[in-house]
Amino acid sequence: MTKFKTLLPTSTAGSLPKPSWLAEPEKLWSPWKLQDEALNEGKQDALRVALQEQVHANIDIVSDGEQTRQHFVTTFIEHLTGVDFEKRKTVKIRDRYDASVPTVVGAVSREKPVFVESAKFLRQQTDRPIKWALPGPMTMIDTLYDDHFKSREKLAWEFAKILNQEAKELEAAGVDIIQFDEPAFNVFFDEVNDWGIACLERAIEGLKCETAVHICYGYGIKANTDWKKTLGSEWRQYEQAFPKLQQSNLDIISLECHNSHVPMDLIELIRGKKVMVGAIDVASNLIETPEQVANTLRKALKFVDADKLYPSTNCGMAPLSREIARGKLKALSAGAAIVRNELKLTLA
Structure with a gap:
């Protein structure tokens, strides 16, 4: 298991804004502006930029900022067999909003790695610990219309096996933390406890790197x-x-805290786990002060040991402007530094 040298190691929950030359900024599902080899080069250049933004802001555990994917769920699904993107249906995603989604028309499988080459590229660019996000099985099934299995649970277990294949190759590529995004865990409570968590455990089976589940209240969209x-x-x-x-x-366990109405004492329910505490509000253009970040972390420290607290953002920042995201990254790092110094004085 990975050991991080830094107390309160910072990271983002997921996406960072894309450069305007790659895709339309401040928009989810934004189509690519480049094609073919130019697109591949553009994605790598954007990954370099996202990495540099994180390094410049002193983020400890870095990611690709999801620069190489159009959407955190569907980009993975696009690479699987058994899903027809031409045959679309409108479904209500997470019981909240309608979206046109592809249809599962047959057995699903992964014929080749999806993100592994991009992860290898990121690993070549930095010595810092890296984190890679994958969609969780339950969130995947919630972003599709199933015309084959006719069972959310059966399809989720199939996706869990596929995710496990990808995760093992990401680990071999040098990824230190593999994060599964499961915002659906905040909606379908009976399914989560009946089979959702077991399904996620199937996805992490055999991994030696650290594993995380990110459960938030969603991007800052209307x-x-x-x-x-x-x-x-x-x-x-x-x-x-x-x-x-x-x-x-x-x-x-990664959760949303800052500017939310989540009672902080709920963290007590996961005592013993490492906790990625969301200390940056991604649904606001206001840039937090370092002291606001520090205050969120101090509250969390009442319920999680300092060596298990990982300051983070509430969710991804793709819909924000690059300038605001940059400011929020710096605030996260500075706020963590304040609390880190306080802890060192306490321990001295």
Whole structure:
């Protein structure tokens, strides 16, 4: 298992904004502006830029900023057999908003690696620990229309096997943390506990690198912010999945904290796990002050040991401007540094 030298190692939850020459900025699902070999070079250049932004902001655990993919779920699915992207249906994603999605028309399989070459490229660019995000099985099935298995659970188990194949090759490519994005865990509570967590454990089977599950309240898009307004003064969704996740084989649980109505004491339910604490609000253009970040981390430290706390963003930042995302990265790093110094003084 990976040992990180830095106390409170910082990271992002996922995406960073793409450069305007690669895709339309501040927009999800934005189509590529380049094609063929120019697109491959453009993705690598954007990855370099995203990495440099993280290094410049003193982020400890770096990622590709998801520069090489159009969408955090569908880009993976595009590379699988058994899914027809021409045959589309409108479904309600996470019981929140309608989207036109591809259809599962037969057995699903992964004929070749999806992100492994990009992960190798990132590994060549940096000596820092790297994290790679994959969609979780439940979030994958929620982003499709199933016309073959006719069972969310059966399809999820098939995806778990495929994800495990990809994860093992990512680990061999030098990835230190593999993160599975499961925003669906905050919605389908019965399924999460009946088979969702077990399915995720199938996806991490045999891995020696660290594994994480990222559960948030979604990107800062209108459909998600409108939904949040209906959740009342306390958001207790994590309470449903945390007890079983605490018993799972996953190493790290990633959650949304800053500017949310999540009671911080829910972290007690995952005591013993490493916790990626979202200390940056991705649904706001206001750049946090380092002290605001530090304050979120201090609250979290009441419920998680310092050596298990990983400061992060609430979710991905693809819909934000590059300038704002840059400022938020720097605030995250500076806020973590404040608390890190306080802890060192306490331990001295």
